[in-house]
Amino acid sequence: MIRRRLMVPLLLAAAAVAARAEDMKIAEALKALLDNALEVRISARILPAEAAKESWTAESTRLTIPGRSVKVRLEGDNVQIYLVCTPYRQENGDMLLVSQGQVWFTQPPEKTAKYFSTFSSIPVTYGEKVLFFPLGLSETAGQDKDYFNIELEIVIVPYEKDAAH
Amino acid sequence: MCPDRQILSAWLDGEIDAPWDRELEDHVGSCADCQARVERLESVRRSLLEAPVPDWRPAMERVRSSLVSRGLASERAVPVWRRRVALPLPLAVAAVALVMVLAGALTVSVIRSSFGMVRITRQGYGGTEIRIAAPVSDLEALLQSIDKDTGSPEGVIVLPKNVRLVPVGEPRMGKEAEFPRRAP
Numbered sequence: 548m549i550r551r552r553l554m555v556p557l558l559l560a561a562a563a564v565a566a567r568a569e570d571m572k573i574a575e576a577l578k579a580l581l582d583n584a585l586e587v588r589i590s591a592r593i594l595p596a597e598a599a600k601e602s603w604t605a606e607s608t609r610l611t612i613p614g615r616s617v618k619v620r621l622e623g624d625n626v627q628i629y630l631v632c633t634p635y636r637q638e639n640g641d642m643l644l645v646s647q648g649q650v651w652f653t654q655p656p657e658k659t660a661k662y663f664s665t666f667s668s669i670p671v672t673y674g675e676k677v678l679f680f681p682l683g684l685s686e687t688a689g690q691d692k693d694y695f696n697i698e699l700e701i702v703i704v705p706y707e708k709d710a711a712h
Numbered sequence: 713m714c715p716d717r718q719i720l721s722a723w724l725d726g727e728i729d730a731p732w733d734r735e736l737e738d739h740v741g742s743c744a745d746c747q748a749r750v751e752r753l754e755s756v757r758r759s760l761l762e763a764p765v766p767d768w769r770p771a772m773e774r775v776r777s778s779l780v781s782r783g784l785a786s787e788r789a790v791p792v793w794r795r796r797v798a799l800p801l802p803l804a805v806a807a808v809a810l811v812m813v814l815a816g817a818l819t820v821s822v823i824r825s826s827f828g829m830v831r832i833t834r835q836g837y838g839g840t841e842i843r844i845a846a847p848v849s850d851l852e853a854l855l856q857s858i859d860k861d862t863g864s865p866e867g868v869i870v871l872p873k874n875v876r877l878v879p880v881g882e883p884r885m886g887k888e889a890e891f892p893r894r895a896p
Contacts, residue, residue: 591869591871593871593872593875593877603871603872603875605869605870605871607867607869609867617867618867619867619868619869620867620868620869621868621869621870621871622868622869622870622871623870623871623872623875623877624871624873624874624875624877625877626871626877646885648883648885650879650883652877652878652879654878654879661879663879663882663883664883665882665883665884665885667885667886669885669886669887671887675887675888676887676888677885677886677887677888678884678885678886678887678888678890678891679883679884679885680883680884680885681883682877682878682879682880682881682883683879683880683881683882683883683884684880684881684884684891685880685881695875695876695877696880697871697877700888
């Protein structure tokens with residue numbers, strides 16, 4: 548009987564110790580994830596046809612781990628752009644950027660919606676710039692003065708926690 | 713003097729060694745009585761070899777019924793889990809200890825999985841394999857905590873108003889160097 552009374556507290560104590568140990572491991576896992584984390588910096592630029600005009604820029608920095616996608620949505624008056632970037636680390640340590648772009652836009656005066664999609668798999672190195680022109684790439688010469696070109700720049704760098712704060 | 717029946721039977725079965733087997737052969741060859749006895753023995757042996765194998769089950773059932781009626785056997789066979797097994801004490805203690813160790817290991821395993829076991833393995837090619845035995849929701853929460861860690865935005869960029877964005881071609885994607893306009 549005494550043995551049975553001792554058994555229950557011992558089992559509870561073992562469970563508590565195991566739970567504490569696992570809490571520690573979750574923290575370790577978070578640290579390991581951060582050690583392998585990548586920063587995906589996405590810059591959106593709207594460049595007017597006239598060089599004299601000022602360009603518009605917005606940036607979004609997302610943190611991810613290799614194999615986990617980063618999604619960015621650009622919302623405009625007549626355009627919705629979805630960019631999904633997934634960095635992969637290859638066996639030799641190099642990065643592979645798999646990107647998917649979706650573009651929805653309406654064009655006056657018809658107000659009909661059009662849809663484009665694109666997909667690309669590009670080997671990159673840290674800091675190397677990848678450009679995405681969701682509405683195509685125009686030649687500056689001969690364009691309408693009121694025309695704006697939009698481009699997205701994607702850069703992958705290793706995450707450094709100290710630098711982020 | 714004629715050999716008796718047992719010796720003749722043994723001789724037929726090849727169980728008589730030399731030189732007596734030769735002596736018996738000579739005697740049977742010259743003795744009409746012994747020849748007749750040998751023929752009868754061979755006849756019995758042939759009939760036994762050619763007869764079908766008897767069915768012993770009715771006889772066994774009769775024996776079993778007899779034992780049951782005398783209280784020496786039970787009506788039905790004893791189930792395996794009711795059979796008693798005699799074990800030496802050290803072996804029994806070792807068996808109990810083994811069961812307790814296995815039960816303890818199972819308990820620890822269940823507790824570990826319920827609290828989310830994490831195993832981090834460094835791969836040879838510089839990668840890291842992270843195994844998390846936890847529900848997907850927990851894993852997602854862990855990944856979301858990374859987002860919170862840097863305070864990154866939700867990933868929505870609102871483009872400026874009153875800007876005429878019109879497509880001029882197919883979407884294009886590539887390295888910066890692939891676009892001459894931007895090349896240094």
